[in-house]
Amino acid sequence: MSGALHLGVLSVFGDAINFIFHQQEARTGQTMVGGPDQVWHLTGQHLKVTFLALGLALVIALPIGVALGHFRRGEAVAISVGNAGRAVPELALIAFVAAFIGVGLLNVTFALAVLGIPPILTNSYVGVSQVDRDAVEAARGMGMRGLQVVGRVELPLAVPTIMAGVRTAAINIIATAALASLAGLSTLGDLILGRNVYGDAGVVAGAIVIALLAVTLELSLAGIQWLLTPRGLKVARAGAAA
Amino acid sequence: MTAGAVQLAPLLGQVTIHSRTGANAPCQAQESKVFCFQWAVDNFDRYTTPFLNQLLLVLIAVGIGFAVAFAFAILSHRQRWLIPTFTGATGVLYTIPSLAFIFLLLPITGLGWETAIIVLSVYTLQIIYRNIVAGLSNVPVESQDAGRGMGMTDRQLLWRVELPLALPEIIAGLRIATVSTVAISTLMVFANVNTLGQPLYQQIDFKTNIVIAAGLSILMAIALDLLLLVSQRLLAPWRRPSMGARA
Amino acid sequence: MTGQSRVRAAFALLAAMVIALGVAACGGGSDDNNDTGTSGGNSANLIKSNSANNGIQLTVGSKNFTEALILGNIYAQALQAAGYGVKTNLNLGSETIAYKALQDGEISGYPEYTSTLLTSIFGKEANQVPAEAQAAYQQAQQELQPNGETAFAPTPFADANALGMLKTKADELGVTTISDLQGKSQDLTLYGSPECRQRVDCLVGLQDVYGLQFKSFNPVDIGLRYTVLDKGQADASILFTSDAQLAANPDKYVLLQDDKGIFPSGNVIWVTDDATVQKAGPDYQATIEKVQQGLTLPVMQELNARVDIDKQDPAAVATQYLKEDGYIQ
Numbered sequence: 001m002s003g004a005l006h007l008g009v010l011s012v013f014g015d016a017i018n019f020i021f022h023q024q025e026a027r028t029g030q031t032m033v034g035g036p037d038q039v040w041h042l043t044g045q046h047l048k049v050t051f052l053a054l055g056l057a058l059v060i061a062l063p064i065g066v067a068l069g070h071f072r073r074g075e076a077v078a079i080s081v082g083n084a085g086r087a088v089p090e091l092a093l094i095a096f097v098a099a100f101i102g103v104g105l106l107n108v109t110f111a112l113a114v115l116g117i118p119p120i121l122t123n124s125y126v127g128v129s130q131v132d133r134d135a136v137e138a139a140r141g142m143g144m145r146g147l148q149v150v151g152r153v154e155l156p157l158a159v160p161t162i163m164a165g166v167r168t169a170a171i172n173i174i175a176t177a178a179l180a181s182l183a184g185l186s187t188l189g190d191l192i193l194g195r196n197v198y199g200d201a202g203v204v205a206g207a208i209v210i211a212l213l214a215v216t217l218e219l220s221l222a223g224i225q226w227l228l229t230p231r232g233l234k235v236a237r238a239g240a241a242a
Numbered sequence: 243m244t245a246g247a248v249q250l251a252p253l254l255g256q257v258t259i260h261s262r263t264g265a266n267a268p269c270q271a272q273e274s275k276v277f278c279f280q281w282a283v284d285n286f287d288r289y290t291t292p293f294l295n296q297l298l299l300v301l302i303a304v305g306i307g308f309a310v311a312f313a314f315a316i317l318s319h320r321q322r323w324l325i326p327t328f329t330g331a332t333g334v335l336y337t338i339p340s341l342a343f344i345f346l347l348l349p350i351t352g353l354g355w356e357t358a359i360i361v362l363s364v365y366t367l368q369i370i371y372r373n374i375v376a377g378l379s380n381v382p383v384e385s386q387d388a389g390r391g392m393g394m395t396d397r398q399l400l401w402r403v404e405l406p407l408a409l410p411e412i413i414a415g416l417r418i419a420t421v422s423t424v425a426i427s428t429l430m431v432f433a434n435v436n437t438l439g440q441p442l443y444q445q446i447d448f449k450t451n452i453v454i455a456a457g458l459s460i461l462m463a464i465a466l467d468l469l470l471l472v473s474q475r476l477l478a479p480w481r482r483p484s485m486g487a488r489a
Numbered sequence: 490m491t492g493q494s495r496v497r498a499a500f501a502l503l504a505a506m507v508i509a510l511g512v513a514a515c516g517g518g519s520d521d522n523n524d525t526g527t528s529g530g531n532s533a534n535l536i537k538s539n540s541a542n543n544g545i546q547l548t549v550g551s552k553n554f555t556e557a558l559i560l561g562n563i564y565a566q567a568l569q570a571a572g573y574g575v576k577t578n579l580n581l582g583s584e585t586i587a588y589k590a591l592q593d594g595e596i597s598g599y600p601e602y603t604s605t606l607l608t609s610i611f612g613k614e615a616n617q618v619p620a621e622a623q624a625a626y627q628q629a630q631q632e633l634q635p636n637g638e639t640a641f642a643p644t645p646f647a648d649a650n651a652l653g654m655l656k657t658k659a660d661e662l663g664v665t666t667i668s669d670l671q672g673k674s675q676d677l678t679l680y681g682s683p684e685c686r687q688r689v690d691c692l693v694g695l696q697d698v699y700g701l702q703f704k705s706f707n708p709v710d711i712g713l714r715y716t717v718l719d720k721g722q723a724d725a726s727i728l729f730t731s732d733a734q735l736a737a738n739p740d741k742y743v744l745l746q747d748d749k750g751i752f753p754s755g756n757v758i759w760v761t762d763d764a765t766v767q768k769a770g771p772d773y774q775a776t777i778e779k780v781q782q783g784l785t786l787p788v789m790q791e792l793n794a795r796v797d798i799d800k801q802d803p804a805a806v807a808t809q810y811l812k813e814d815g816y817i818q
Contacts, residue, residue: 089425090429095456175342181683192432196582260794
């Protein structure tokens with residue numbers, strides 16, 4: 001009996017993979033859906049809005065967080081924003097923007113950026129404000145001024161923490177981009193929310209592709225983090241982890 | 243009309259057709275109104291079942307997530323080589339978007355409470371596990387030495403010294419996990435579970451509805467967060483968690 | 490804030506939450522605060538509870554948009570009044586899912602449009618769907634019966650997809666039929682449900698049969714189909730002919746005439762299987778066909794309006810309909 005169950009499960013996943021690579025007739029009939037062209041197109045749309053939103057969130061949250069951390073002000077605000085951001089339901093955010101402002105690429109990008117700002121803001125603040133005071137003092141002692149201290153000492157040392165925030169933001173954004181289909185933008189969410197048309201195979205296919213995208217993005221950002229982390233920190237961390 | 247007469251379609255006028263233009267349109271019929279207080283009061287009971295379902299779902303999911311993460315942490319406390327494996331595994335599960343995860347489980351558990359619980363508890367694993375491990379490794383060496391000096395076995399050391407000292411960090415992780423779970427549980431409407439996402443999704447153009455559903459969800463998150471904070475202060479008043487507890 | 494007062498504040502908040510929940514759970518039970526006009530005037534309509542039905546369990550399904558929810562609730566409450574034990578599953582997203590639920594035995598039956606059944610599930614072309622309700626019903630029966638399924642008589646009202654615009658926009662373009670859009674559609678944005686993109690009774694039909702290319706097709710949740718018109722973001726939107734907003738604002742929106750017939754009109758028929766009909770006895774069909782007789786187009790639009798415009802609960806609106814037409818007390 002359980003053998004039949006396993007076979008059934010495997011066959012749906014097999015159908016899903018098939019959906020990605022071969023066009024097939026829609027469950028509602030008379031049109032062809034699926035296949036690499038459609039999946040690729042939707043993936044591109046999905047990534048486009050993800051990167052736009054992530055970029056916007058970075059541009060807004062990173063300078064503010066770093067500045068607050070450098071001057072060690074506004075701790076309460078910076079931390080609360082992070083906590084508050086975690087509590088906001090994504091579906092509500094999309095619905096809110098759709099009902100109050102409007103639908104479409106611009107509005108969805110804005111909504112997703114709002115989702116990405118809290119973790120980046122909080123982690124930039126925490127990362128920069130927790131940089132070893134001795135290092136900052138030494139830098140000041142060497143004659144560096146504000147911006148130089150930030151750029152050459154605080155930011156590099158804060159990279160692990162800041163990047164952790166960026167990664168969280170990226171995951172939140174790429175996950176919520178699937179809901180953009182409700183608000184005027186075609187993304188991989190079309191497949192997931194279109195079970196009537198795409199069938200179980202299409203829905204699972206959409207889920208697989210989104211999951212792969214998210215994991216790939218996370219790994220890429222981890223790679224970027226590794227590249228940006230100063231060598232000394234890497235050595236120190238390796239020592240601590242042993 | 244005699245009792246035996248065959249009644250065809252009822253007269254049209256028996257269902258009152260209301261006029262809904264301009265002046266006599268109620269608040270909720272006007273697109274521009276942000277919050278209709280009277281409608282909210284009259285219809286608040288529509289949100290109680292979704293609210294309670296969501297609360298139950300969150301408690302179950304965080305409970306299971308904590309139990310599993312705790313088991314992992316105890317296992318990897320002595321077998322430290324397990325830590326990267328568990329961290330990696332829970333990390334991958336954390337990275338998979340919940341909406342996608344629901345439908346990845348579609349062929350296996352279908353849609354419903356089972357799927358929702360799996361998705362939500364898996365999502366909490368990474369943060370809880372990481373925080374338990376971090377909390378345990380932040381236990382001061384002096385405390386461990388003192389315990390050993392008193393003749394404690396490894397097991398006694400763990401349960402009587404290390405875990406209590408790690409409690410602030412553990413609860414910090416629980417707080418983050420709980421708040422996140424409350425937010426994500428609204429998405430479980432796509433798994434056919436009637437949480438606050440259901441009324442939200444059902445009338446996605448109605449501003450008052452969005453405000454109420456989102457507001458209730460956020461309130462739930464805040465309340466549970468405060469509850470956990472209070473219990474941490476009660477259970478471990480001697481320490482504050484380090485800033486290491488982050489998402 | 491000191492530790493002590495924070496603890497107090499937290500407990501106060503928790504207490505407030507518990508009290509609020511308690512009040513909400515215990516109070517606020519009555520939904521019938523609308524004028525219902527003449528009620529219970531027609532005793533011949535009254536559904537009589539038959540004790541023979543008491544042990545029989547039926548599961549009423551429906552799709553999850555306003556009209557379907559109202560219908561599902563009407564049928565569920567009517568069957569309950571007739572003495573059946575009724576469970577509901579009113580969250581079946583669209584026809585292939587609902588039909589599959591029926592075939593899998595998860596539901597006893599659900600309300601379906603004849604047009605959707607024939608085109609989507611049985612693969613007929615839009616122009617093969619009979620315009621007349623009884624003819625479409627007969628054709629549906631012919632398709633269902635080999636599968637061991639059957640349907641009951643159609644409702645008075647019919648619903649169809651439609652291409653709608655703001656009247657001001659339609660006048661500006663000088664269009665009254667969909668064919669009039671030829672040569673103009675490439676400057677127009679079209680909004681519809683995400684699955685509209687792949688449906689012949691939607692975007693695909695507009696592209697293939699009318700030869701229209703739109704500037705863009707944007708998917709939105711169907712709950713926003715009027716919002717996008719009102720906000721000026723959509724030049725054209727896919728609407729439904731039985732929508733409340735059309736009746737409430739007859740001068741604001743206009744439906745373009747479907748001169749090539751890609752949007753077949755469908756009355757609602759209750760689709761079920763032979764096994765359930767056997768098990769449930771004669772009251773099953775009799776109740777369903779009786780309770781839907783009051784559902785003319787103006788009535789359906791009114792019920793839709795109570796949910797979509799007045800934001801009432803579909804279950805409550807269903808009860809109002811049943812009471813206003815005298816089916817239940």
